[in-house]
Amino acid sequence: xxxxxxxxxxxxxxxxxxxxxxxxxxxxxxxxxxxxxxxxxxxxxxxxxxxxxxxxxxxxxxxxxxxxxxxxxxxxxxxxxxxxxxxxxxxxxxxxxxxxxxxxxxxxxxxxxxxxxxxxxxxxxxxxxxxxxxxxxxxxxxxxxxxxxxxxxxxxxxxxxxxxxxxxxxxxxxxxxxxxxxxxxxxxxxxxxxxxxxxxxxxxxxxxxxxxxxxxxxxxxxxxxxxxxxxxxxxxxxxxxxxxxxxxxxxxxxxxxxxxxxxxxxxxxxxxxxxxxxxxxxxxxxxxxxxxxxxxxxxxxxxxxxxxxxxxxxxxxxxxxxxxxxxxxxxxxxxxxxxxxxxxxxxxxxxxxxxxxxxxxxxxxxxxxxxxxxxxxxxxxxxxxxxxxxxxxxxxxxxxxxxxxxxxxxxxxxxxxxxxxxxxxxxxxxxxxxxxxxxxxxxxxxxxxxxxxxxxxxxxxxxxxxxxxxxxxxxxxxxxxxxxxxxxxxxxxxxxxxxxxxxxxxxxxxxxxxxxxxxxxxxxxxxxxxxxxxxxxxxxxxxxxxxxxxxxxxxxxxxxxxxxxxxxxxxxxxxxxxxxxxxx
Amino acid sequence: xxxxxxxxxxxxxxxxxxxxxxxxxxxxxxxxxxxxxxxxxxxxxxxxxxxxxxxxxxxxxxxxxxxxxxxxxxxxxxxxxxxxxxxxxxxxxxxxxxxxxxxxxxxxxxxxxxxxxxxxxxxxxxxxxxxxxxxxxxxxxxxxxxxxxxxxxxxxxxxxxxxxxxxxxxxxxxxxxxxxxxxxxx
Numbered sequence: 018x019x020x021x022x023x024x025x026x027x028x029x030x031x032x033x034x035x036x037x038x039x040x041x042x043x044x045x046x047x048x049x050x051x052x053x054x055x056x057x058x059x060x061x062x063x064x065x066x067x068x069x070x071x072x073x074x075x076x077x078x079x080x081x082x083x084x085x086x087x088x089x090x091x092x093x094x095x096x097x098x099x100x101x102x103x104x105x106x107x108x109x110x111x112x113x114x115x116x117x118x119x120x121x122x123x124x125x126x127x128x129x130x131x132x133x134x135x136x137x138x139x140x141x142x143x144x145x146x147x148x149x150x151x152x153x154x155x156x157x158x159x160x161x162x163x164x165x166x167x168x169x170x171x172x173x174x175x176x177x178x179x180x181x182x183x184x185x186x187x188x189x190x191x192x193x194x195x196x197x198x199x200x201x202x203x204x205x206x207x208x209x210x211x212x213x214x215x216x217x218x219x220x221x222x223x224x225x226x227x228x229x230x231x232x233x234x235x236x237x238x239x240x241x242x243x244x245x246x247x248x249x250x251x252x253x254x255x256x257x258x259x260x261x262x263x264x265x266x267x268x269x270x271x272x273x274x275x276x277x278x279x280x281x282x283x284x285x286x287x288x289x290x291x292x293x294x295x296x297x298x299x300x301x302x303x304x305x306x307x308x309x310x311x312x313x314x315x316x317x318x319x320x321x322x323x324x325x326x327x328x329x330x331x332x333x334x335x336x337x338x339x340x341x342x343x344x345x346x347x348x349x350x351x352x353x354x355x356x357x358x359x360x361x362x363x364x365x366x367x368x369x370x371x372x373x374x375x376x377x378x379x380x381x382x383x384x385x386x387x388x389x390x391x392x393x394x395x396x397x398x399x400x401x402x403x404x405x406x407x408x409x410x411x412x413x414x415x416x417x418x419x420x421x422x423x424x425x426x427x428x429x430x431x432x433x434x435x436x437x438x439x440x441x442x443x444x445x446x447x448x449x450x451x452x453x454x455x456x457x458x459x460x461x462x463x464x465x466x467x468x469x470x471x472x473x474x475x476x477x478x479x480x481x482x483x484x485x486x487x488x489x490x491x492x493x494x495x496x497x498x499x500x501x502x503x504x505x506x507x508x509x510x511x512x513x514x515x516x517x518x519x520x521x522x523x524x525x526x527x528x529x530x531x532x533x534x535x536x537x538x539x540x541x542x543x544x545x546x547x548x549x550x551x552x553x554x555x556x557x558x559x560x561x562x563x564x565x566x567x568x569x570x571x572x573x574x575x576x577x578x579x580x581x582x583x584x585x586x587x588x589x590x591x592x593x594x595x596x597x598x599x600x601x
Numbered sequence: 602x603x604x605x606x607x608x609x610x611x612x613x614x615x616x617x618x619x620x621x622x623x624x625x626x627x628x629x630x631x632x633x634x635x636x637x638x639x640x641x642x643x644x645x646x647x648x649x650x651x652x653x654x655x656x657x658x659x660x661x662x663x664x665x666x667x668x669x670x671x672x673x674x675x676x677x678x679x680x681x682x683x684x685x686x687x688x689x690x691x692x693x694x695x696x697x698x699x700x701x702x703x704x705x706x707x708x709x710x711x712x713x714x715x716x717x718x719x720x721x722x723x724x725x726x727x728x729x730x731x732x733x734x735x736x737x738x739x740x741x742x743x744x745x746x747x748x749x750x751x752x753x754x755x756x757x758x759x760x761x762x763x764x765x766x767x768x769x770x771x772x773x774x775x776x777x778x779x780x781x782x783x784x785x786x787x
Contacts, residue, residue: 141645142652146696149640166696201696326690329683 019189024153024179025050027190028117031160033060034193037088039079039454040064041072045092046132047119050184052090064454064483067475069096071447073103073174074473077112078451081434082409084237086113086167087451093119094132097178098139102441104174105143109438110260111235113172115163116144122182123151136178145173151180153188161196170203171324172235203323207340207348215295215319215336216352222293223364224316224371225253228276228305231260231437232298232322232342234430240343241265241430244297247350251360254372256284258299259422260437267426273372277305278573279419282380282582283372285571288313289579290371296320298342301332302438303600311578321345380571380584381423390540392417392492392563396424396464399490402547407459408432409452413445413469416498416569421464443472446489450476453485460488460551467493467560468517477530480556488550489558494565495520502568523560530556538562575600629658629679630705631712631782632689637697638664638672645695646674655680655688659714659757661779671699675782704782712782716760721748722771730770737763748773 022030028051032040040063044052055063066072069091076087091100097118107114121130137149146166148159156179163175219225227248233240241264248255248271255265256276265272274281276288288294294316299305301320306312309331319336320328328337338345353359383393410425412418412435427433434452436444449463463470470491480487500515527534533553537546537560550557572583636642643662650657659677664670678688685703692701704710718739720730727749734741734751737759743750753763757780764775 137641138644141641142648200699324690324694326687326694328690329686 019191021187022190023050023054023187024156024184025054027153027157027188028160028179028184029054029058029061030190031157031193032088035161035164036085038062040088040090041066041075041079041451042090043069043072043092043096045094045096045119047093047121047181048090048096048117048179048184049119050181051117051119051179063090064450064479066447066450067478068473069099070102070443071450071473071476071479073100073107073114073116074441074444074447075451075454075476075479076114076116077103077107077110077444078411078434078448079455080112080114080451081234081448082431082452082455084431086115086164086172089114089116091116091118092132093121093136094134096132097134097136100176101139101143102439104140104176106436106439106441106444107174108143108145110436111172111231112174113167114174115160115167116174116176117160118176118178119184120149120178120180123180124182126180136176140176143174144176147176147178149178149180150183153183153186156183156188158191158196161191161193162198165196165198166201169201171232204339205323205341205344207321207338207345209348209352211336211338212345212348213352215338216349216356218293218317218319218336219251219253219295219349219353220356220359221361222253223361224287224291224368225251225293225295225365226273226287226291227253227255227265227295227297228257228288228299229255229261229264229297230258230299233261233264234298236298236342238430240298240341240346243343243346243350245269247346247353250350250358251353252365253295253360254287254369256280256288258302258305258437259435261299262422262433263427263430266428268428275422277302278307279423279569279571280573281423282378282571282584283375285573285579285582286375287372291316294318296322296334297346298322300327301330303331306332307573307581308576308578313579378584380582383567385540386564387540389564390538390543390561392420392494392567393424394540395492395543395561395563396420398543398547399462399464400425402544402551403460403462407456409434409449409456409459409461411435411445411449411452411461411463413463413465413472414440414442415466415469415500416494416502416567417464417466417469417492419499419569420492425464442469444469446470446473446487447476447479449487449489450479450483450485453480453487454483457485461486462488462490465489465491466498467491467495467520467523468497471517471521474526477527477532477556477558481531484555486553486555486557489556490550490561491523491559492561492563493520493523494563494567496565498567499569501566505568506574523558527556527558532556532558534558534560536560536562624682626681627679628682628685628705629677630685630703631710631780632676632678632692633700633702633704633782633784634674634676634692634698635665635700636672636674636695637699638670639697642672642697643674645697646676646692649691649695650676650678650688653687653691655684659779661781675780677780702784704784707784708786710782710784712756712780713754714757714760714778714780715752715754716764716775716777717742718751718753718764718767718772719748719774720751720767720771721773723747726770730767733763733766733770739763
């Protein structure tokens with residue numbers, strides 16, 4: 018027997034059947050029937066954000082901290098267009114998000130109605146897939162399919178556009194089990210022949226490295242566990258992209274730190290000089306590779322990725338393995354163990370000796386100051402004072418983001434939320450709210466720069482309303498730090514529009530929102546101030562005035578290979594050639 | 602039987618893996634893409650090409666299986682081997698895409714295009730146009746005292762050649778369908 022119900026009720030029922038208990042959203046004319054249904058039930062908690070972009074980032078934070086899809090409900094027109102940045106962000110970082118948008122009634126579509134926008138048209142390139150549902154009978158089936166698409170294969174954002182008359186009309190409800198998900202079934206098991214090739218390469222490699230990425234996190238905690246087992250058993254060094262931090266513990270002895278443009282010296286040089294690169298769930302992003310024709314010239318490359326279009330996109334792969342990281346690692350371990358757990362011990366010990374030499378460079382050292390707070394020092398202290406806690410870190414985008422990746426240690430997956438692919442300033446505050454919603458008792462810190470933070474600061478209202486004790490740790494240099502750094506290195510120190518003028522008093526701002534504000538400018542007060550932030554049971558804006566002209570190092574200048582890293586101020590003169598200057 | 606009459610998943614062992622992937626040679630490939638016949642599916646395919654900077658030399662689309670709700674898109678594209686591989690992988694990622702076949706590497710294909718060509722003129726030129734049309738097996742589908750509309754079917758090269766010949770004879774307008782293609786054999 019099929020159940021009859023209105024489209025609006027179907028939405029709520031389908032969400033419940035999908036196990037959704039949390040929705041981030043903002044009401045408006047075209048979603049009122051759904052909000053009416055939400056009002057009349059208790060199973061789903063709705064969090065009212067202050068801007069639709071915030072809703073999507075909050076859902077992203079929720080998804081990344083839980084591994085479950087994040088759900089967003091917004092209205093038509095501006096509600097949908099405001100969600101576009103979040104959708105693009107989720108697409109670039111492969112985050113499963115289901116966005117439900119209201120639409121003007123079907124008979125008004127195309128008439129330039131009030132708050133009408135071509136939502137599926139606008140969001141087509143920034144979603145994994147989207148649907149406009151014109152028939153109530155199909156609505157619940159589409160929602161179930163949407164969850165399937167968002168979470169299967171390489172995860173990503175999907176959008177379901179629901180006209181208002183479809184929400185009001187009655188139709189028959191399709192159960193989750195009966196929904197059509199048939200032909201979208203991405204391959205999860207890797208090709209055994211190539212896996213065996215990889216195992217052979219593992220057995221013989223003299224200078225191997227694991228290059229891991231967000232795909233390990235997306236594959237679930239089991240994949241991180243398998244990765245750790247493989248790393249420990251082989252004794253190979255491991256590095257990770259920004260997106261993959263936490264898949265292998267920062268305290269692990271084989272950990273080289275993050276790689277890439279602002280990655281660690283030892284990680285980048287090991288990538289450059291290795292003879293076997295095992296890419297697990299990363300995508301050879303331009304922040305990682307630097308100059309393509311000089312990228313890791315001496316290595317055989319294996320690439321494990323669930324998305325066939327990632328293979329050979331920019332870097333030629335010798336051993337492409339299409340499949341889910343967890344499944345493939347399981348098979349790699351199985352085959353490697355069955356063949357007698359061999360590695361090239363002699364080569365490996367020489368390799369580690371070289372890596373240890375690179376480690377001695379201590380590329381993250383900085384000149385401490387007694388007068389001003391160095392941003393690196395602030396993060397060092399934050400790390401020291403929060404280590405061992407049940408901690409989740411979000412960031413905005415810029416210098417502070419790179420410093421956070423360098424100076425904070427991540428022991429587990431799903432504890433680090435940052436906008437990697439799109440680089441969305443304004444991501445961190447709403448993301449921290451999503452994370453705190455998912456983990457109410459955990460310590461959630463958004464490491465921010467003052468410029469990024471201002472981009473979605475309205476979400477402090479959400480934090481205060483729902484008593485979400487998120488800590489906004491702002492490294493305030495009164496500059497658009499990363500822009501300023503590039504202008505210094507690339508544009509003759511002409512600092513065009515890269516300073517933050519007319520900044521608000523963040524302490525007063527916090528108080529205006531009903532949160533706590535803390536100002537810290539003296540290195541001597543830093544520890545006490547951080548403790549005050551941690552001890553406060555509620556949202557905090559921590560205004561940490563830091564050194565204004567600190568640059569973020571190490572750095573691979575644009576258009577240069579891994580072995581041409583800049584380690585500090587002395588090495589920056591004319592570092593970026595004219596070829597590199599056109600790159601971002 | 603799938604309307605493509607090609608075994609599903611046959612791309613996996615096809616010969617293109619043997620070609621050098623990273624070369625600068627520009628190649629032209631004909632791709633057959635089987636998709637769900639649903640709203641917006643063509644926009645997804647075209648948007649992929651424009652968004653990622655790929656070329657479309659020719660594109661045709663029509664429903665081929667009414668009951669199954671499937672359409673077939675035939676797209677001719679040009680790029681380096683790496684770009685062609687990317688295009689195929691990216692097309693395969695689109696959710697309503699069922700199958701992507703590279704007819705250029707999968708054992709060859711037959712390709713045909715239909716064109717309607719209007720030629721205006723009088724006297725000798727008119728006679729010459731008719732004579733050439735006969736050689737090309739083009740049919741006259743409309744005629745006035747000052748004009749013909751020819752219908753010609755064949756490979757794009759044949760259509761090009763015929764159009765080039767008509768140019769000095771008073772070619773006024775041309776409408777082409779774009780390429781439809783099927784793999785040879787079973």
